[in-house]
Amino acid sequence: AQSVTQLDSQVPVFEEAPVELRCNYSSSVSVYLFWYVQYPNQGLQLLLKYLSGSTLVKGINGFEAEFNKSQTSFHLRKPSVHISDTAEYFCAVSSYNFNKFYFGSGTKLNVKP
């Protein structure tokens, strides 16, 4: 079985500052990893994904994440955040055939002016 842990439930940060949202996973098999963003009153939108290959993955809106197999982590980073990045971010792990997605509890990013 797979599981995902997002240690930070809320992350406040000032505009133009860098941010890192942490995600750790556990799995007995190979997994695929994802970050989704949920803006207020909206559904989830895929930010980026790791399926194979380069461990540094670039996504939309300037976000990137690095897959670290030894530390079972997939932290999300952005070098300079904007007010519009205020949203809730979910890390997710999927089984090999993408039948089941397991989501973390979410991290609310609050970007302050």
Place this chain on the structure above:
Amino acid sequence: DSGVTQTPKHLITATGQRVTLRCSPRSGDLSVYWYQQSLDQGLQFLIQYYNGEERAKGNILERFSAQQFPDLHSELNLSSLELGDSALYFCASSVEGLGGASSYNEQFFGPGTRLTVL
């Protein structure tokens, strides 16, 4: 706009009642997934259908059931509702792959149905 539609947007009902949530996938997508997002449980995968057949099951209660019709829309039926069933229910769709990185197909999420059980 993801192309996935869900109706209704909001639903308020009483304990013990039964409701049906509807999802229309993106054109061409054969798979439909249902998720429940609640404050205490977070975002949980409930069930997946592929081309009319159940493909995978997650944390779905026995009081809940789903189906996918020949036109590929899906319905999630929630019965004997309890206060704790109040949540946001999301539907997602994708073109099903056979597994493996080369066949990955993104899940596109609908805007959700907010269910309030009083």
